Amino acid sequence: MIANGRGEVASPTIPIDQIWSALAEVPDPEMPFVNLVELGIVREVEWLGGTLQVTITPTFAACPAYEVMGSNIEGRLHKLGIGNVKVLIRHHPTWTSEWITDVARAKLKTAGLAPPPHHSGNLIQVLLDPVACPHCGSTNTSLRNGFGTTPCRMIYTCNDCKEPFEQFKPL
Amino acid sequence: MKRAKPLSDYLVALADDELILGHRDSEWTGHAPILEEDIAFANFALDEIGHARLWYELAADELGADRSRFPDQQVYFRPAPDWRCLQLVELPKGDWAFSMLRQYLFDSFEKFRLEGLVASSNKPMADVAARIRNEELYHQRHTQAWVPRLGQGTDESHRRMQAALDELWPYAQALSAPLPGELELIGVVPKSSELFEKWKDEVTKFLSKSSLEIPITTTRVDVDRAVHSEYFPALIADLQEVAQADPQAQW
Numbered sequence: 001m002i003a004n005g006r007g008e009v010a011s012p013t014i015p016i017d018q019i020w021s022a023l024a025e026v027p028d029p030e031m032p033f034v035n036l037v038e039l040g041i042v043r044e045v046e047w048l049g050g051t052l053q054v055t056i057t058p059t060f061a062a063c064p065a066y067e068v069m070g071s072n073i074e075g076r077l078h079k080l081g082i083g084n085v086k087v088l089i090r091h092h093p094t095w096t097s098e099w100i101t102d103v104a105r106a107k108l109k110t111a112g113l114a115p116p117p118h119h120s121g122n123l124i125q126v127l128l129d130p131v132a133c134p135h136c137g138s139t140n141t142s143l144r145n146g147f148g149t150t151p152c153r154m155i156y157t158c159n160d161c162k163e164p165f166e167q168f169k170p171l
Numbered sequence: 172m173k174r175a176k177p178l179s180d181y182l183v184a185l186a187d188d189e190l191i192l193g194h195r196d197s198e199w200t201g202h203a204p205i206l207e208e209d210i211a212f213a214n215f216a217l218d219e220i221g222h223a224r225l226w227y228e229l230a231a232d233e234l235g236a237d238r239s240r241f242p243d244q245q246v247y248f249r250p251a252p253d254w255r256c257l258q259l260v261e262l263p264k265g266d267w268a269f270s271m272l273r274q275y276l277f278d279s280f281e282k283f284r285l286e287g288l289v290a291s292s293n294k295p296m297a298d299v300a301a302r303i304r305n306e307e308l309y310h311q312r313h314t315q316a317w318v319p320r321l322g323q324g325t326d327e328s329h330r331r332m333q334a335a336l337d338e339l340w341p342y343a344q345a346l347s348a349p350l351p352g353e354l355e356l357i358g359v360v361p362k363s364s365e366l367f368e369k370w371k372d373e374v375t376k377f378l379s380k381s382s383l384e385i386p387i388t389t390t391r392v393d394v395d396r397a398v399h400s401e402y403f404p405a406l407i408a409d410l411q412e413v414a415q416a417d418p419q420a421q422w
Contacts, residue, residue: 061302062221091225092298094305123308145207146313147214151221154309155207171305 014080019045019052022080026072029065030150033111036069040099043090051084052077057095059171060151097171109134114156114167126170133158134165141165177352178293179233180255181360183245184350184396186226187256190246192277193219194410198264208267211313215274218306225299232295247414251407255351255396259342261403268321268331273339275314278307279377280346280370287361296360315377322381329382336383341390346370348394 023045024037036042036056044055054073058066070087077085097116100108105115114134119126130139138160145155153166196219199212224242231241260277264270285307288300321328347367353360375385414420 060218060221060306061225062217064217091302092295094298094302096305123305127308127312145210146309146316147207147211149210151214151217151306169309 014082016045019077019080019082022076023054023073026069026076029068029072031108031111031113034104034107036073038101038104038107040095040101041069042073048086051086052082053086053088055088055090057090057093059095059097061091063151065150095171097168100168108168112165113153114165116168116170119170123170131156131167133161133163135163136161176234177355178359179230179352181350181352181356182226182230182233182296184255184352186223186230186242186245187254187396188260188277189219189226190223191254191256191406192260192274193217193223194406195260195262195264195270196274199267199270204267212270215310218310222303222306225303229295229299243414247411248418251399251404252397254399254403254407256399257342257345257396258392258398258400258403259339259345261400261406262339262342263402265335265338266331268328269335269338271314271317271321272332272335274310275318276339276343276374278310278314279374280343280366282307282311283366283369284361284363287366291359293359318377318383319381322378322383332381333383336378337386340386341388341392344388345392345394348396351396 020037023042024035026036026042028034028036028039028041039059041056041059042054043057044053046053046055054077056066056069056073058069066089070089073087074085098118098120100116108115112134114131117126117129117131131141131143132139133141133156136158138158140159141156142159143154144157144164148154148166152169152171154169155164155166157164193216196212196216200209200216203209203212223246227242227245228238230236230245231238234241259273262269262273265273282304285300285304289297289304291297291300318332321332323329347364349363350360353363378385
């Protein structure tokens with residue numbers, strides 16, 4: 001067993017970095033242009049005897065996609081040759097949109113989804129700030145609905161380019 | 172006599188409120204007056220049921236039960252008299268004004284309770300409360316936008332909101348009563364009676380600004396969570412029918 005400096009203990013046969021790379025190929029079921037690692041959903045990878053335990057934290061408590069995420073993670077790791085995979089759902093610490101990487105934020109924007117603003121804990125304040133349109137960049141936008149097609153999104157319209165768009169909710 | 176399991180009783184009551192409110196919210200799916208509100212109420216429902224699951228899972232930990240099975244056992248296989256939800260959340264969905272106002276009243280109270288629980292010495296409970304509190308901000312923003320809009324909108328929207336408040340207000344008084352187990356958990360969980368005073372102060376001001384008049388409460392509603400409304404057995408029958416048709420089914 002080899003400790004890799006990230007707090008995880010690696011199997012001697014498959015380097016831990018290779019496992020993380022494989023996990024970074026598992027797309028989000030609802031937003032396939034971003035992966036589960038860069039969204040901050042995959043939290044830890046740890047060998048427990050002969051079983052690889054992957055800890056995930058769902059974005060919203062009621063996110064209906066996490067079971068699919070778990071089976072997709074298992075499938076990807078089986079392909080890597082890891083037979084025994086256990087996906088653990090952990091709600092604490094609470095997932096926050098601050099865990100979404102800058103790379104993922106750029107991908108969200110390219111796909112037409114406004115990324116969540118950084119809020120460093122002050123959610124109430126950030127909900128009052130204007131949201132930039134991911135298409136034209138204008139901040140002359142209007143909230144159409146505080147809820148959207150998934151628990152983690154809400155709907156806006158851009159008053160300049162007139163396009164509707166969704167924002168990934170700050171949480 | 173000291174209760175055997177005050178903490179799990181308390182957690183199950185919290186979960187029951189969320190689950191039943193979520194169930195009532197879900198009844199708007201496909202029926203809300205506009206598409207945006209169909210989506211909003213479906214999201215309320217999903218969130219509340221998700222929050223219920225978190226509380227049931229903590230109760231399972233406390234009882235040494237299997238947390239992956241406990242929520243379904245409680246929701247689909249528990250007889251109606253064993254539930255500990257408020258009658259406030261049991262009431263039929265009514266018109267859209269009624270459901271919106273109920274959501275506002277309940278979520279406003281829950282905000283104060285979650286603030287208290289976030290500060291709890293019971294770490295797992297404080298963690299769950301922190302998670303729920305952030306998500307609930309989106310509910311509060313939504314209901315706080317609609318309550319004044321409807322209260323000060325057309326004659327019809329005002330009339331419907333005032334009628335909703337007249338009916339809901341007596342039921343909301345039961346929020347002041349301690350939850351099961353609460354009195355044994357002093358210092359660990361906030362006191363409902365104290366939360367109620369803060370809540371009452373806030374909502375009274377807000378409703379007044381929304382041109383709604385607080386009714387003089389005359390109807391007495393039972394504050395005992397073991398006593399359910401006449402609507403509850405039918406709700407539970409509806410909720411449990413499919414699961415009980417084949418308890419061994421794999422979903």
